[in-house]
Amino acid sequence: MADTIQFDLVSPERRLASVQASAVQIPGADGDMTAMPDHAPLITTLRPGLLRIESPEGNSEYIVTGGFAEIGSGSISVLAEKAMPAGExxxxxxxxxxxxxxxxxxxxxxxxxxxxxxxxxxxxxxxxxxxxxxxxxx
The missing domain is CATH 1.20.5 (Single alpha-helices involved in coiled-coils or other helix-helix interfaces)
Structure with a gap:
């Protein structure tokens, strides 16, 4: 099992994150989920919420208002309608x-x-x- 997976977070305005992540907590429309390396592939819609990224470089949090998340065999991509770092x-x-x-x-x-x-x-x-x-x- 790999320790990390490529994670990308983009919104129409900008790319907010592109990191190797050990876990990503996603506010899915049907409930929160945590995606990790070797997660089963899936696509889900997002609800407004807090997206958390755990990585060897440190943890980060982003606010998303909706969009889609795709968990693939080697990557996690979140395409957010609107997103910003939680601290902003x-x-x-x-x-x-x-x-x-x-x-x-x-x-x-x-x-x-x-x-x-x-x-x-x-x-x-x-x-x-x-x-x-x-x-x-x-």
Missing amino acids: MTRGHLDDLIAETRAKHEAAKAASDVQPSIVDDAAKLLADMEALGDHMSL
Whole structure:
């Protein structure tokens, strides 16, 4: 068993991490998971949350608002909708993200042709975003 696996975190704005990781904790849409070397291959969607990387160089944390994670045979790739180092997150950033998510939820509720499941998904996203602030004590 290898001790590390290549990990890459990218958002539309920039590449945030490219390291050899011993473990990556991922906020998956169906629950948190920890990916390590020799993990079974899979693809999952992300929910808003804290992504943690353990590596020989040290540990790091990033805030992600959604996206996808792909765990392959030799690498883990996270393509985040929005991401930033956890240390850069401020209450102002979080308030902006919550306001944007709340507006999307309201728009989904107001649209007459939207399936109820889409409104429910928007409500869940809003709840996850608000919980992120509680988790980070912001």
